[in-house]
Amino acid sequence: MLDKARSALLPSARSEVAPFIVMDVMAAAARIEAQGGRVVHMEVGQPAAPAPRTAREAAAAALARGDIGYTQALGIPALRARIARHYREAHGVGVEAERVVVTTGSSAGFILAFLALFEPGDRVAVASPGYPPYRHSLTALGCEPVPIEISAATNWSITVEALAAAHRRKPLQGVLVASPANPTGTMMRAEALAQLIAAAEDRGIRFISDEIYHGLDYAFAAETAAKFSERALIINSFSKYFCMTGWRVGWMVVPAPLLRAVERLQQNLSISVPTLSQIAAAAAFEGRDEMEAVKHGYEENRRILTEGLPQAGLEKFLPVDGAFYLYADVSRFSPDSLDFARRMLDEAGVAATPGIDFDPLHGKEFVRFSYAGSAADMREAVERIGNWLRKG
Numbered sequence: 001m002l003d004k005a006r007s008a009l010l011p012s013a014r015s016e017v018a019p020f021i022v023m024d025v026m027a028a029a030a031r032i033e034a035q036g037g038r039v040v041h042m043e044v045g046q047p048a049a050p051a052p053r054t055a056r057e058a059a060a061a062a063l064a065r066g067d068i069g070y071t072q073a074l075g076i077p078a079l080r081a082r083i084a085r086h087y088r089e090a091h092g093v094g095v096e097a098e099r100v101v102v103t104t105g106s107s108a109g110f111i112l113a114f115l116a117l118f119e120p121g122d123r124v125a126v127a128s129p130g131y132p133p134y135r136h137s138l139t140a141l142g143c144e145p146v147p148i149e150i151s152a153a154t155n156w157s158i159t160v161e162a163l164a165a166a167h168r169r170k171p172l173q174g175v176l177v178a179s180p181a182n183p184t185g186t187m188m189r190a191e192a193l194a195q196l197i198a199a200a201e202d203r204g205i206r207f208i209s210d211e212i213y214h215g216l217d218y219a220f221a222a223e224t225a226a227k228f229s230e231r232a233l234i235i236n237s238f239s240k241y242f243c244m245t246g247w248r249v250g251w252m253v254v255p256a257p258l259l260r261a262v263e264r265l266q267q268n269l270s271i272s273v274p275t276l277s278q279i280a281a282a283a284a285f286e287g288r289d290e291m292e293a294v295k296h297g298y299e300e301n302r303r304i305l306t307e308g309l310p311q312a313g314l315e316k317f318l319p320v321d322g323a324f325y326l327y328a329d330v331s332r333f334s335p336d337s338l339d340f341a342r343r344m345l346d347e348a349g350v351a352a353t354p355g356i357d358f359d360p361l362h363g364k365e366f367v368r369f370s371y372a373g374s375a376a377d378m379r380e381a382v383e384r385i386g387n388w389l390r391k392g
């Protein structure tokens, strides 16, 4: 009887996913701060700025009115229309509002997309290094993530050749790319993206484009997969460019044949996305000036780091194209980036994320710095890291 009760409490095999190590770094940093220590936070991929004023005012007005009921499962029609208009304005691409689905952050978008696109056992290619929840949510849903190693030789993205080779080894049903990407901060040129989409579609491989860091492109303009295909499934969010992480609101552009499936899933899994957040999101587009100022702040941070880190001793890092990440090679200083990150936090007071979160193969050689904080923080970090590395 007791045994039965015990076994009933065991978590399912599918819930056996790896933890997110960045959370452990945050906890260690919080312990140092609780004891009065100073920490420069570069571990979390989160904007320091608030949501645009237009969004906060729209939410405040809606709260005052008080009518916060459910919305349609696919989202408030005005928000879907506003997002569709954004594709015309930002990319010159026509996207029908009917194909736009509002989601609870892009995180919920991934779950809806994976459920609508794949069967259990389906194989989905993802870049390594890459954003860990891609792998972990695919695994939890019974699909198989297939890491494809990216490097300087592949321009830090999945190439047509690498996709074709993985597909030949064992057929793939999907491929997921992000540009700008996390943790690398690298981007794909429009042509490379178009070629990869065409190569995937030729082989019947479904294409998912994570465009959450769109708007935060510095090296060249990020292009949307919507420009190249109506069959690609696009995922985006208000979390990063619009500084709305905690509002939990994002969107997808869904191929028309999948719309009803996505609608049925959303109806059953969450009914609808938080209404207040949808109202705020629709107004966020009117706060672009404010967001562009925030973006210029990241550009300045990027300049401070790309000029300062080499002088501090960290001269090897990936192209710092977009998002707000700099992925640095620390193998000259330590064979283990987890140990390097722990010591950098304890001894220099700079929190960053070890690459093992993102890359089981080569992550021990890299550390990810987020430059979403203030310019003063970036200067302090460069100075602290320089002093620490010089001490040896």
Ligand SMILES: Cc1ncc(COP(=O)(O)O)c(C=O)c1O
Pocket (backbone or CB within 6 Å): 045, 104, 105, 106, 107, 108, 131, 178, 181, 182, 210, 212, 236, 237, 238, 239, 245, 249, 250
């Ligand atoms: C590449 C990438 N995709 C998706 C997400 C999820 O973001 P959200 O659920 O807040 O939209 C993140 C968050 O850091 C990310 O880095």
